[in-house]
C-alpha cells in the first residue's frame with residue numbers, strides 16, 4: 001500500500017471513548033486536512049456523563065425497535081436553516097446512576113498512552129474526566145463540534161467520478177442562548193461512526209404490559225432512568241434482568257426498598273451463587289401483567305400483587321436514525337439479525353471503503369476501540385501495509401460469523417475472551433495497521449500485556465454470591481475494597497460487558 005492519499009477530510013460521530021481515541025489516531029497520521037468530531041452533548045464523555053435529573057417515565061413501547069422508538073427528525077427543506085428547538089426524544093441522556101463504578105479493570109479501560117488515575121474499579125466521574133482530558137492531551141479538543149447532532153448521513157458521488165464517495169452530513173446545533181436549532185450541511189471524504197449503543201432502552205413485549213403501563217403510569221421504568229435507591233424507600237420493587245444493571249440495582253435497593261427486593265431472571269450470571277444475596281428473592285420470567293388488579297404473573301405460576309415499581313434492566317439496542325438508507329442504497333443495521341449490514345471485522349463496510357465504525361462489539365471496551373481506531377486511521381491515510389481482503393472474502397467472513405454465532409446462540413457482534421476470539425480479532429488490526437512510519441506518523445497498536453491479561457481474568461468487581469471457586473493466589477477468598485481476585489469462572493470472563 002502507501003502512496004497518495006485521497007481522503008483529506010474525516011468526520012467522526014460521537015465524543016465518547018471511541019470518538020476520543022479515533023480523533024487521536026486520525027490526528028497522529030498527520031495527513032488529514034480537516035477532522036471534525038460531532039457530539040450532540042455539551043461535552044465529551046459519552047456514556048460517562050452523569051445526568052443527575054432525568055424523568056423516570058417509561059421511554060419506549062414494549063417490544064419496539066429503535067427504528068420506531070428513535071426515528072429520524074424531519075429535516076428542513078432548505079439548508080442552512082433556523083428552526084424552533086427539537087422536542088422529539090433523542091435519548092441523549094445517559095444511564096449512569098449515582099453509585100456506578102467501572103466494572104472493567106482500569107488497565108484495560110485505559111488507552112495505551114495514559115492510565116486512569118486509579119483503579120482497578122473507579123467511580124463514574126473518573127472515565128468521564130479521562131475522556132474529556134484525552135481530547136485535550138492530544139489537542140484534538142479543537143476538532144470537537146459540541147451540542148451538534150448528526151441528523152442525516154447521505155452518500156454523494158465524488159465529483160471526479162472515480163467510484164469513490166463523499167458523505168454529506170446534515171447537522172443540527174442547539175443554540176441555547178437564542179433557544180433555536182441551527183441546521184447546516186458539511187461534506188467529508190470519510191466518516192467514522194462512534195455513536196455508542198447504550199442510548200435507546202429496550203423493554204420486552206409481555207402480555208398485558210402495554211395496558212399495565214397505561215393503567216399505572218410511573219410504575220414501570222427502565223434502568224436508564226434509575227439514579228439512586230433513595231426514592232424507592234419502602235417500595236415493593238421488582239427488577240427484571242440479571243446482567244450488570246440488574247445485579248447492581250437489586251443489590252443496592254436492598255438498603256431502602258421493602259424486603260425482599262424481587263429479581264426476575266431469564267438466565268444465570270457467572271458471579272451468582274446457588275441462592276440470592278440477602279434481601280433479594282429470585283423470580284422467573286414474567287408471563288403476564290393483569291392491568292385490572294395490578295397482579296404480575298410469572299412462568300412458574302406464582303404471582304406478585306401491590307408492586308410499586310418495576311425496573312426493566314433489559315439493556316439497549318443500537319440506533320442509527322441518521323443513516324439515510326434510501327440515499328445510501330442499503331440499511332446500516334439489520335434489526336432482525338441484530339448486526340451491521342455487509343460489514344467486515346466489526347469495523348469496516350464492504351460497500352463503502354470510506355466508512356468505519358468504532359465501539360460496537362461487546363468485548364474489551366476502551367482498549368479495543370484503540371485498535372479499531374488505529375486501523376481505520378491507517379486505512380484512510382492509505383498507509384496500511386496489507387490491504388483489506390477483497391469484498392468476496394469479507395462477505396465470506398460475515399457469512400461464517402453469522403453461522404458460528406447462530407450455532408453458539410451468541411450475538412454477531414459479541415466477541416468472546418475465553419476462547420481466544422478477542423486476541424484473534426485484535427491481531428487482525430495489528431496486521432492491517434502495521435507500524436506507522438519511521439518518522440513517527442501514525443499510532444502503533446499497543447501490546448496486550450501479561451499484566452493486562454491477568455487483570456482482565458482475575459480482578460472482579462462483582463463479589464460472587466456463592467462459593468464457586470473464586471479464591472486468591474493463596475487459595476483464600478480476597479475481599480478488598482468491594483472487589484475480588486478470582487481464579488475460575490463459569491461463563492466468558494467478559495460476558496457482562
Ligand SMILES: Cc1cc2nc3c(=O)[nH]c(=O)nc-3n(C[C@H](O)[C@H](O)[C@H](O)COP(=O)(O)OP(=O)(O)OC[C@H]3O[C@@H](n4cnc5c(N)ncnc54)[C@H](O)[C@@H]3O)c2cc1C
Pocket residue numbers: 013014015016017018019038039040041045046047048092095096097101102103104109148149150151194195196197198322358359360364365366
Ligand atoms: C450503565 C453503563 C455502565 C457501563 N460500565 C462500563 C464499565 O464499567 N466499563 C466499561 O469498559 N464499559 C462500560 N460500559 C460500556 C460503555 O458504554 C463503554 O465503556 C464506552 O464508554 C462506550 O463508548 P462509546 O464512545 O462507544 O459510546 P458512548 O460513550 O455512548 O459515546 C457515544 C457518543 O456519541 C454521541 N452521539 C450519538 N449519536 C449522535 C449523533 N447523531 N450526533 C452526534 N453525537 C451523537 C453520544 O451523545 C455520545 O456522547 C457501560 C455502559 C453503560 C450503559
Ligand SMILES: NC(=O)c1ccc[n+]([C@@H]2O[C@H](COP(=O)([O-])OP(=O)(O)OC[C@H]3O[C@@H](n4cnc5c(N)ncnc54)[C@H](OP(=O)(O)O)[C@@H]3O)[C@@H](O)[C@H]2O)c1
Pocket residue numbers: 100101102103104198204223240241242243244245246248264265266267285286313314315316496497
Ligand atoms: N459499570 C457497571 O457496573 C455497570 C452497571 C450497569 C451496566 N453496565 C454496562 O452497561 C451495559 C448494559 O448492561 P445491562 O445490564 O443494562 O444490560 P444487558 O447486559 O444487555 O442485560 C440485559 C439483561 O436483561 C435480561 N432480559 C432480557 N429480556 C428479558 C426478559 N424478558 N425477562 C427477563 N430478563 C430479560 C437479559 O437476560 P439474558 O442474559 O437471558 O439475555 C440480561 O440479563 C453493559 O455493557 C454493562 O456492562 C455496567
